[in-house]
Amino acid sequence: MSGVTMKNVIKRYGDTQVIHGIDLKIEDGEFCVFVGPSGCGKSTLLRMVAGLEETTEGEMHIGSRDVTRMDPSERGVAMVFQTYALYPHMTVRENMGFGLKMNGYPKAEIAEKVAEATRILKLEEYLERKPAALSGGQRQRVSIGRAIVRGPDVFLFDEPLSNLDAELRVEMRVEIARLHKEIGATMIYVTHDQVEAMTLADKIVVLRKGVIEQVGAPMDLYRDPDNKFVAGFIGSPAMNFVQGTVGEGSIDIPGIGQSVPATIATAYKGRKVSAGLRPEHLVIDPAGDVLRVDLTESLGGVSYAYLEAPTGERIVVEERGDDRVREGERVGLSFEPKRLYLFDAETEARIRS
Known part of the structure; x- marks a missing residue:
């Protein structure tokens, strides 16, 4: 497992700059949440870590490796998206192990990794079901399980709970917190919901217009905001x-x-x-x-x-x-x-x- 370091990271689309010189260090095993209003650049920054968006300038490091120009498959990351992206014709077991199968892993190793992920996420009774027979929360757990079996250095979550109803959001929030505690991996999580940020994070990164406004532990940002934007964004109801x-x-x-x-x-x-x-x-x-x-x-x-x-x-x-x-x-x-x-x-x- 590894931490993530960004050095003066910039993202441009043509003449439009959307990420403005981000410097950030996420420690090994830390749960870091990118939070901010829509359009602030949090998902773009996450996709840059994954390699799904090219880094225009600056450096991106995972552990000791400079991954700035590496393909996504070489970076050692696994991403959980807002949409579950499960194969509808496959069972839970097949969905979770499909990536390993495509990469030529032995059947015994795939079975072992799927069994471990299933245990962590309490999915044993659903292994032979197909996605249509699962609830939204169960589908998202399968999506997370698919990431776990890959054994990545860094887990990336892009607003994974936004498609769930209020009760399931709370349930899945607890599941993700428990998952981090059990496997101890580095996790980067994107959300616009500051309640999710406050309850999940070791470290919160507050973004606005592609710039970091403040970085710190949840209660540090709540008690000691650096500016009016952070003060109004952290805390519910708002200041x-x-x-x-x-x-x-x-x-x-x-x-x-x-x-x-x-x-x-x-x-x-x-x-x-x-x-x-x-x-x-x-x-x-x-x-x-x-x-x-x-x-x-x-x-x-x-x-x-x-x-x-x-x-x-x-x-x-x-x-x-x-x-x-x-x-x-x-x-x-x-x-x-x-x-x-x-x-x-x-x-x-x-x-x-």
Whole structure:
């Protein structure tokens, strides 16, 4: 098994550049997730690792090997796609072993590898079924099993759960996490779903417009985002952003009707900033009269209140417990000042005290 190293990796389609000088090191055995909005370049970057997209400039290494110009079959990778791509006329057993059969592996070795993958993925009772007789989750497990039997250095997952319903997504997410724990292989996983990223990853790479915005462990990105984009993308529901003005040792935030103590560089005095507050860090004050409750969503153990500020800004608040606000009520907000994130209104870079 091997890690992956990218050195100033660039991808162009004609005159259009879509990947802009990526430098990244993924350690051996690490579960790395590429996450970002549609069109950010995450699938393109994954396909460049696989060799399905040519690297225009820069270097791509898997372990100690420079694979930049190698064919996909020479790279030691296995890819699991969004679509299952199973042969409909073959059984599960035949689908999983087909790649090895085509490469001339002995029947006994193929049977041994298929049996091991079957054990890991708990597919024993489905071996003689054909894809049409399987659920979506079972088909995706077969697709993963086909990758396992190849014994690759690196597993690549391109949004493998996006075709599944909500319940199966959760189930398969657990299966993939367990798989990584059992076989300990290097895995690179692409998703636009930050919940998948947070729950699966050892390392998250946040991409936007072909550029890395931040790399780190899930909770490091959640607790210490470098910019407004990462702060808004990591966390569910997303962080609230309201406009504030820097005063003398405080931030005036009209949207919540408060002036919050804050230590900030004197160069920012009098300037506009974007103040970030996570829904789970806010507490509704029923005695207040600053914001109007526009909408509530109850999910049982938790609910979300959508508040309209006097400035027209929208603020989402997470509520737990039995006493929850109702639509149309007027309320205030409170929070610990240390929970306030500040971002430059122009560059969107994080302002750290």
